[in-house]
């Protein structure tokens with residue numbers, strides 16, 4: 001084990017409710033029953049108790065980013081978000097300039113709350129647009145249309161100068177030109193960040209049970225290439241598989257995940273990763289169902305699973321995150337973030353270079369263009385021996 005330098009720390013807050021459950025979504029999100037409100041006060045109390053219970057693991061450390069994710073965190077009220085952020089600040093120091101992002105959906109009736117979110121301390125808004133095309137949005141089961149998405153963005157830009165838009169491509173029945181058109185429309189608003197995800201059919205979703213007709217792979221690949229070109233021309237940096245930012249506007253919170261930083265995770269089903277000062281990485285998961293989370297919170301219980309990550313798994317988990325970054329990482333990060341010696345990564349790195357998937361320089365280790373295209377293959381090189389990792393591959397060759 002190499003001496004551990006503690007990584008930067010972020011805070012993730014999960015809000016598990018949505019107006020309606022989308023048929024493609026496998027996030028921990030649950031439709032609010034029609035005519036009912038979310039149990040906001042009970043949930044905020046639980047979140048504060050949850051944070052308090054986890055503080056001993058991070059005494060003395062400061063938080064560099066906060067992210068309200070969902071579900072639909074925009075369903076929280078402005079005063080609710082203000083109270084929560086004040087309670088957080090009273091318990092743990094947020095670094096100056098701390099990025100505080102809140103995810104929200106057009107059509108979730110929360111646009112009137114954007115100014116209140118800003119006044120509460122939120123300084124970055126992420127809007128789940130997905131598409132501006134009404135037919136595509138209907139097929140995705142979204143509660144909003146393209147016009148509502150546009151109004152939500154305009155409204156967000158009146159309160160925030162740092163706004164991300166989520167788009168999806170490879171949508172049921174979507175032609176190449178339609179995917180490009182969505183990006184062109186998104187660019188027209190002048191936001192600072194775009195996330196473009198390819199629709200994936202996740203197990204245990206309505207789409208898995210009743211698969212919609214999806215465009216051919218080469219159609220999606222061509223759309224992706226065109227989008228990359230458009231965004232580069234518009235001055236966006238493509239810094240992660242799905243993330244594009246104007247200079248200086250990369251998402252600090254997500255970057256911390258990808259650089260294998262630490263994060264507290266509070267709320268139903270939230271995940272946490274914390275490096276202990278003596279070495280070793282702790283992973284935790286909270287009770288997943290909102291009712292179960294709230295019920296256990298009353299007893300002061302929040303965590304349903306807790307484990308120390310085995311050294312071999314750390315190697316793979318690091319690779320799973322860090323190779324998503326197009327610029328890669330400094331070689332020193334391997335030891336800094338895992339506490340492991342370089343020999344643990346050597347077989348995977350060598351094999352990655354041999355196959356043209358990894359570029360290795362004294363200052364930087366990064367995926368090549370081929371490595372980005374075949375990211376799963378690259379990441380699999382770091383699986384523990386016996387699971388198909390490079391230590392096995394190297395022994396075979």
Ligand SMILES: C[S@@+](CC[C@H](N)C(=O)[O-])C[C@H]1O[C@@H](n2cnc3c(N)ncnc32)[C@H](O)[C@@H]1O
Pocket residue numbers: 024025026027069070071072103104105106127128129130166167168197198199200201202
């Ligand atoms: C955590 S989700 C929640 C955001 C917000 N509730 C919404 O849906 O607008 C974040 C983003 O993940 C993307 N996403 C969700 N399910 C997906 C799937 N099956 N395939 C690809 N992207 C997905 C969507 O773009 C979504 O905006």
Ligand code: SF4
Pocket residue numbers: 017018020021022025026027029070071072105128
């Ligand atoms: S609104 Fe977002 S989080 Fe909620 S169900 Fe739809 S995709 Fe999932």
